[in-house]
Every structure is written in structure tokens, then in C-alpha cells.
Amino acid sequence: TQLLEQSPQFLSIQEGENLTVYCNSSSVFSSLQWYRQEPGEGPVLLVTVVTGGEVKKLKRLTFQFGDARKDSSLHITAAQPGDTGLYLCAVSHGSSNTGKLIFGQGTTLQVKP
């Protein structure tokens, strides 16, 4: 079983639509990261959330860390084709962020023009 469960696994939408992807676990984490990976590239860090209930915004992307620090969501407003990619949540193995990451299986997002 996966430590981090992401849903949905695949999402295909039209440009301009809104969407939310989820990252859930039964474990409590000190922090959680979201990455985006485009075809032929490695994952790129979008955000790190640390505090329960924390909300962070990055342009049209809104990230939320659950109050109990067990889950997180990523909401994209008015999706654009440039948002297409694999969205990954990840947590650190161990208590501190030392680069040993455990990833969810990812959500593949396709935004059609």
C-alpha cells in the first residue's frame, strides 16, 4: 500500500476549467511538498506546506495542508494547456527534510486547448 494516495490518477479537462487533486495519508507529516513533472523532465518543486491548515498560493494554484497534517490538496483555477503534466506530492523519509522523499503515484493532468 502507498503511504501517499493521490486522486484522481488521471484528469483530462478543457482549458478554463477548475480542478482539484488530492494527496491523502493516514500518517502525520511535519511537511509536504508538491512537484510538477513535465514530459522528458525531472520533477520541479512547486511548494512546501508545513503548518496544519496552511494555504499557499502560486498564481492560479492554491495548495492546502490539512489541519491534522495528514492530507493536502492542490486546486488550479482556470487551467491552461501549460498546466499539463504529472503532479506529485511528496514527504520526507524521517523527521527532517534531507532529500529522501517518498512520493505519491501522481496525478496526470491533461488540459486541452
Next chain:
Amino acid sequence: ETGVTQSPTHLIKTRGQQVTLRCSSQSGHNTVSWYQQALGQGPQFIFQYYREEENGRGNFPPRFSGLQFPNYSSELNVNALELDDSALYLCASLRRGTENIQYFGAGTRLSVL
């Protein structure tokens, strides 16, 4: 551009062979982690090197081994290749002790026939 360079970009091997993948980390980064990413999945942590010593290992057999050199570049070696070793292999570097943001290379796509 993350400053992390991996070579080769693509590689085809046959079952039973050995392979060496290379990673040149971002300048000043003393920690390198290697990940295996199967198609449509999230990356899985293989191991990490810090100051030329292995510093943590995921659930991978001993035929996966590595090295880190004094200039902090790194190699991943896989012996006795199996068909299931076909994947994208990612390396990521960070400078431990600062902001601990990990930067990923674009990966090496390994196909085992």
C-alpha cells in the same frame, strides 16, 4: 534549468547486463539522491549519498549500488539487469544545511530487453 545533468539520456540494455548511469550535481550541492520512476508512477527512492558515503537506502536490492566522487558527482550502477528495471532514473541534488531544496535532473530512460 536545474543545474543537474544526467547521462546518458536514453539507454537500451539486455537482461543480465550491467549499467552505469551518471549524474553531475548542481555546484555546491553535497548530497545526491537517486530515484527510480516507472511509467505513470511517482519516483521511488533508491539511495542517497552525502560526502561520498551512502546515507540511507530505499527498498532496493544490493545489485543497485552507487558512488559519489569528491566533486559531488555520482554514479548509479545496476548489475544483473532485469526487465522490471526498465524505468526513468532520476538524480537529485541539494546542499544540506541551507534551504534543503532538492533539484532534479531530467533523468536517464533505461530500457531492458
